[in-house]
Amino acid sequence: MPRHIMLVVARIVADGPATRRLVLRDPDGWPLPRCRPGAHLDLHVPGVGPRAYSLCGDPVVQDSWEIAVRREAESRGGSAWVHDALSEGDAVAVSMPRCTFPIADAASRHVMVAGGIGVTPFLAMACEFERRGADWTLHLLSRGEPPCASALERLAQTGKIRIHDTTRTARPGWEAMLGASAAPGLHAYCCGPEVMLDGFAHATQGWPTGTTSIEHFVPPPLPAAEGAVRYSLRRSVAGTEMVVESGESMLTALRALGAKVEASCEGGICGACEVRWLEGEPIHRDRVLTPERRRTHLMACVAQCASERLVVDA
Numbered sequence: 055m056p057r058h059i060m061l062v063v064a065r066i067v068a069d070g071p072a073t074r075r076l077v078l079r080d081p082d083g084w085p086l087p088r089c090r091p092g093a094h095l096d097l098h099v100p101g102v103g104p105r106a107y108s109l110c111g112d113p114v115v116q117d118s119w120e121i122a123v124r125r126e127a128e129s130r131g132g133s134a135w136v137h138d139a140l141s142e143g144d145a146v147a148v149s150m151p152r153c154t155f156p157i158a159d160a161a162s163r164h165v166m167v168a169g170g171i172g173v174t175p176f177l178a179m180a181c182e183f184e185r186r187g188a189d190w191t192l193h194l195l196s197r198g199e200p201p202c203a204s205a206l207e208r209l210a211q212t213g214k215i216r217i218h219d220t221t222r223t224a225r226p227g228w229e230a231m232l233g234a235s236a237a238p239g240l241h242a243y244c245c246g247p248e249v250m251l252d253g254f255a256h257a258t259q260g261w262p263t264g265t266t267s268i269e270h271f272v273p274p275p276l277p278a279a280e281g282a283v284r285y286s287l288r289r290s291v292a293g294t295e296m297v298v299e300s301g302e303s304m305l306t307a308l309r310a311l312g313a314k315v316e317a318s319c320e321g322g323i324c325g326a327c328e329v330r331w332l333e334g335e336p337i338h339r340d341r342v343l344t345p346e347r348r349r350t351h352l353m354a355c356v357a358q359c360a361s362e363r364l365v366v367d368a
């Protein structure tokens with residue numbers, strides 16, 4: 055199992071349809087590290103593996119971390135375990151939080167669009183926006199009663215939350231939620247099912263680079279690795295090296311070379327397997343690294359290589 059800490063499930067709250075909110079604490083009451091709004095952690099599900107969940111509590115609260123888990127009809131094991139097996143007082147293994155969906159600090163206005171349980175990272179962000187006195191709006195599209203009702207209720211008094219129950223009213227258009235075009239200072243965020251993310255990407259395709267952010271639940275199909283070749287992979291720290299065929303996993307190869315690289319989604323969306331590269335020409339296919347960060351780092355679970363040799367700092 056990758057690096058983790060043990061926490062205790064201090065409270066389980068039924069919080070909206072088929073949704074359980076877990077309040078996690080250190081067993082001895084130690085404060086937990088402060089995490090960035092938009093961060094997620096991996097919950098290690100026995101016999102299944104790590105499952106990523108966004109932290110949905112106020113990020114300045116350090117005596118607990120909160121996640122909300124909706125029971126998925128097609129659960130791969132994570133949500134069913136949380137709903138059927140987990141009780142208050144149980145110990146759980148979690149990773150340290152990672153933030154691949156940060157607040158755009160330079161923006162002067164923030165519009166967030168969530169689909170169902172995709173609201174979770176925005177609940178943490180909304181607390182932070184309020185603290186900063188920022189200009190923000192959250193649109194939550196939900197079929198029927200929304201998840202995380204109690205957190206939404208706490209934030210309702212801000213008057214900045216728009217809940218669209220699509221069983222009662224027509225689904226709002228993207229233009230109505232985001233505006234006709236990118237306004238100066240505006241940053242738009244989206245988290246929800248894949249079809250919603252596709253709609254958001256389409257609606258904002260003409261916006262300036264860096265003015266939109268997307269958080270995926272599940273890894274989307276990988277883009278083609280055009281130009282990928284067979285290459286020699288070298289660990290600079292250990293001095294070990296091996297040949298990796300085009301199309302083979304760099305993560306698997308690094309582990310075969312003895313590198314301890316963490317992984318969770320194995321689809322380029324969670325940020326767990328980040329590695330610094332030193333020489334060569336990686337082909338990036340992840341959805342988390344910025345163009346600037348890609349100049350020095352890669353996500354080993356999805357990266358390929360376009361040069362004969364790649365040296366990584368591992």
Ligand code: FES
Pocket residue numbers: 316317318319320321322323324325326327328340353354355356
């Ligand atoms: S394991 Fe999630 S990005 Fe690689």
